Amino acid sequence: MRRSTRAALLATLLSSLALAGCASKPGPGPAAPDAWDRSVAGLPTARAPEQVRLADGASYRLTAAPVAHDPGAGAPIRMFAYNGQVPGPTLRVPQGASVAIELENRLPFNTTLHGHGVRLDAAEDGVPGLSQPAVPPGGTSRYRLRFPDEGVFWYHPHVREDTQQDLGLAGLIIVDGPRAPGEAWPREQALVLDDFLVQGGDAAPYGRDAASRALTGRFGNVLLANGRPGWEGTAAPGERVRLYVLDAANARTFRLSFPGAQAVQWIAADGGYLGTPRNGTSASQFLVSPGERLVLDVLMPERGSVTIRHSTPDAVRDLGWLASRGPPGGGAADAPESPHARARASLAPALARSKEPAQATWELDVRLGPMLASAMPGGPHGAHGGAPRPPPAPIEWEDPAPDMNANATAADVLWIVRDAATGSENMAIQRTFERGSVVNVLLRNLGNSSHPMQHPIHLHGQRFVVASVGGVPNDAPAWKDTVLVPAGSDALITVDMANPGRWLFHCHISEHLEAGMMGTFTVA
Numbered sequence: 001m002r003r004s005t006r007a008a009l010l011a012t013l014l015s016s017l018a019l020a021g022c023a024s025k026p027g028p029g030p031a032a033p034d035a036w037d038r039s040v041a042g043l044p045t046a047r048a049p050e051q052v053r054l055a056d057g058a059s060y061r062l063t064a065a066p067v068a069h070d071p072g073a074g075a076p077i078r079m080f081a082y083n084g085q086v087p088g089p090t091l092r093v094p095q096g097a098s099v100a101i102e103l104e105n106r107l108p109f110n111t112t113l114h115g116h117g118v119r120l121d122a123a124e125d126g127v128p129g130l131s132q133p134a135v136p137p138g139g140t141s142r143y144r145l146r147f148p149d150e151g152v153f154w155y156h157p158h159v160r161e162d163t164q165q166d167l168g169l170a171g172l173i174i175v176d177g178p179r180a181p182g183e184a185w186p187r188e189q190a191l192v193l194d195d196f197l198v199q200g201g202d203a204a205p206y207g208r209d210a211a212s213r214a215l216t217g218r219f220g221n222v223l224l225a226n227g228r229p230g231w232e233g234t235a236a237p238g239e240r241v242r243l244y245v246l247d248a249a250n251a252r253t254f255r256l257s258f259p260g261a262q263a264v265q266w267i268a269a270d271g272g273y274l275g276t277p278r279n280g281t282s283a284s285q286f287l288v289s290p291g292e293r294l295v296l297d298v299l300m301p302e303r304g305s306v307t308i309r310h311s312t313p314d315a316v317r318d319l320g321w322l323a324s325r326g327p328p329g330g331g332a333a334d335a336p337e338s339p340h341a342r343a344r345a346s347l348a349p350a351l352a353r354s355k356e357p358a359q360a361t362w363e364l365d366v367r368l369g370p371m372l373a374s375a376m377p378g379g380p381h382g383a384h385g386g387a388p389r390p391p392p393a394p395i396e397w398e399d400p401a402p403d404m405n406a407n408a409t410a411a412d413v414l415w416i417v418r419d420a421a422t423g424s425e426n427m428a429i430q431r432t433f434e435r436g437s438v439v440n441v442l443l444r445n446l447g448n449s450s451h452p453m454q455h456p457i458h459l460h461g462q463r464f465v466v467a468s469v470g471g472v473p474n475d476a477p478a479w480k481d482t483v484l485v486p487a488g489s490d491a492l493i494t495v496d497m498a499n500p501g502r503w504l505f506h507c508h509i510s511e512h513l514e515a516g517m518m519g520t521f522t523v524a
């Protein structure tokens, strides 16, 4: 469809959506405190994240509360923070530790704490309806978290992520394995990537009763590193810097490169180290989608700075810089070897099973309501009638239809994960896997759906290895918990079903999760 035709359809669609929006908007109502208040009066100013070391048996309080912070809006706006920090504090725990996190809710909404990727007890997973109930405003709840795996994890609410996570509630968890005696370690730097949608000097409005922008997700117009546009860090000339990268955006996939670096090595993905670090250059590109993590070692130049760059086929945008400053740095010359040796041993049993037939196929699909369906290229029956459509772009780097998307909610679009064996969809899916089994699961992202796009699929409570994507075998396996499935592709994952319980799996585009794209599986 040509742009002009599409624009005309969008205009029609928008006027009907606007009417629907007006009709459902609540009236002014009584003078109850407004949960959606946007004022900053009296709010403390957000601080940059601190690193907090927690020993085995420690207790730590995380308070979620409003703060004033400027995510590129031009002035501080009302955001949410853990312990006054945007992003939240980086929690650092030794492998094998158990800690108690006391979550205090000073938000005007229910919230929870979800330890993303952490193989914790199902009861502590922070998913209302499956584990503890949500914590009401003013309430406190204790989460007992255990950390069996070394790697990079993170925490965020599992209630209306489209709003709560977007407004600042996300933090890293780094779990340290044992260090070989005398092993030198690089300088470390957390790098939480995000974007933010600024409109009229504030956050673009969120859907009150249901997440808006449910079609393609909420893409921001400002890019953030560690909660700030144009973030800058420093390191010594020539130093090795280990970046712990998280994509905490609602919808955006980043493709990173590091112009100015002497070299870049890929060290780890999600919850696990690669068997062997992969050597790259300043021009190598590293993909990270919502919920995924990457550990990258950047070798600083002798002078000058390293740019943290996001490039798509259409645009190049810089997220921040690492400036080399001070005397030439010490620190590790090479990547420490011990975590990689442990990863090789730990991955071997799963890799040996990754060629076995898939025991489950989960299809990724979408059903559009009549208004959106008529505006999509190819019309309501695009997949079946008319001329064949060209193959979808594997990744949507930006919102292709921001106006159409803006007011779309779960009432207009249902995102679907379907168990191919039974046809059951989303929360109706029932699958039980034997505890201790290694199971291949095929994630099939239908390329002929009404709106094919990428989906970062996350399994709670377990770890997996990506065996292949689009039929191409993965030559850099590592333990993961989230995998990006490009539009029209299959991803085959080999799951270590070791952690008992009933667990959620879902797309990590916040708005897709809110528009249905989740199911559960049981390990028993």
Ligand code: C2O
Binding pocket: 114, 116, 156, 158, 291, 458, 460, 504, 506, 508
């Ligand atoms: Cu990062 Cu179900 O979550």
Ligand code: CU
Binding pocket: 415, 454, 455, 456, 507, 508, 509, 512, 513, 517
């Ligand atoms: Cu999705």
